[in-house]
Amino acid sequence: VQPAGAESEEMSQEVFRAIGEALKEHDGFTLEHYKDKCAKRRIGIRIRATQSSSPEAYSELVSHSVEERTHLLRVLTIHVSHFFRNPSTFAKLSREVLPPLLKARPDGSEVRFWSVGCAAGEEPYTLALIMKERFAAELARLSLSIVGTDVDAGTLEAAAAARYAPERLEELKERQRERWFTKEGAKFQLVPEIRAMVELRKGDLNDPGAYLFSDLILCRNVLIYFERARQETILLRFADSLSPGGVLVLGKSETLVGQARRRFATVCPVERIYRAV
Ligand SMILES: C[S@@+](CC[C@H](N)C(=O)[O-])C[C@H]1O[C@@H](n2cnc3c(N)ncnc32)[C@H](O)[C@@H]1O
Numbered sequence: 001v002q003p004a005g006a007e008s009e010e011m012s013q014e015v016f017r018a019i020g021e022a023l024k025e026h027d028g029f030t031l032e033h034y035k036d037k038c039a040k041r042r043i044g045i046r047i048r049a050t051q052s053s054s055p056e057a058y059s060e061l062v063s064h065s066v067e068e069r070t071h072l073l074r075v076l077t078i079h080v081s082h083f084f085r086n087p088s089t090f091a092k093l094s095r096e097v098l099p100p101l102l103k104a105r106p107d108g109s110e111v112r113f114w115s116v117g118c119a120a121g122e123e124p125y126t127l128a129l130i131m132k133e134r135f136a137a138e139l140a141r142l143s144l145s146i147v148g149t150d151v152d153a154g155t156l157e158a159a160a161a162a163r164y165a166p167e168r169l170e171e172l173k174e175r176q177r178e179r180w181f182t183k184e185g186a187k188f189q190l191v192p193e194i195r196a197m198v199e200l201r202k203g204d205l206n207d208p209g210a211y212l213f214s215d216l217i218l219c220r221n222v223l224i225y226f227e228r229a230r231q232e233t234i235l236l237r238f239a240d241s242l243s244p245g246g247v248l249v250l251g252k253s254e255t256l257v258g259q260a261r262r263r264f265a266t267v268c269p270v271e272r273i274y275r276a277v
Pocket of ligand 1: 077078079080081082085116117118119120123149150151152155203204205206219220221222225251
């Protein structure tokens with residue numbers, strides 16, 4: 001049995017392109033390098049949510065409604081994250097990767113951590129918590145900057161507000177929740193001391209000017225949305241942005257591709273930790 005209405009309609013390349021152009025023209029967002037199938041499925045979600053009669057009708061809506069473009073951009077760039085996501089990765093970083101990286105730095109030098117596709121800030125704030133809890137002495141003698149960037153302005157606002165539903169904090173220990181958060185109704189507010197350690201900025205990985213010179217880059221669960229060729233370009237830009245011996249961390253289902261494999265040595269294949277060579 002065929003489902004009725006727009007759901008059963010295949011979106012033509014023409015409509016897909018028109019939607020992409022509207023997003024680019026009005027919002028400076030490029031859909032080009034995202035996997036088509038993935039993007040089309042997401043657009044399909046909004047076609048149904050707006051009860052548009054056809055993909056064409058939805059494309060028309062996108063071209064004149066700022067509100068709908070905002071909704072669509074949110075759906076296209078999903079923002080699921082939580083504190084200490086993949087705890088074993090952070091354990092490896094804390095125990096084996098960060099100590100030599102920090103120790104090698106002379107007093108007063110700058111150390112830069114960059115969390116790319118930082119969603120609502122869970123990842124850069126996790127780095128801040130680790131530094132505060134385990135590397136107090138290094139924090140005192142070095143000048144640390146932690147920057148979180150994301151293409152989505154809405155999610156960055158959530159990151160700046162730093163108020164989280166309990167499920168975002170599930171990997172935290174009870175004492176960490178008590179120490180670093182204050183309960184506000186059903187939510188948990190991160191304390192200013194940790195918030196102040198992270199700078200949030202809007203930035204698109206497709207923009208070569210948005211890359212930050214760094215000693216540690218976390219780019220987890222972002223590359224999966226891009227086509228392979230684009231993944232390679234992004235990874236090569238990371239290699240260019242890292243200091244000698246700088247570290248890159250990818251998501252658990254992501255890996256180095258193409259020429260980028262020559263620019264990194266594997267530190268831990270399971271945790272997807274690589275070092276720039
Ligand atoms: C699934 S979340 C990953 C959050 C976090 N890194 C983690 O692993 O828990 C993906 C994030 O990538 C962001 N993103 C998608 N495309 C991007 C782009 N072109 N440039 C920068 N960030 C992007 C999304 O807005 C979203 O917040």
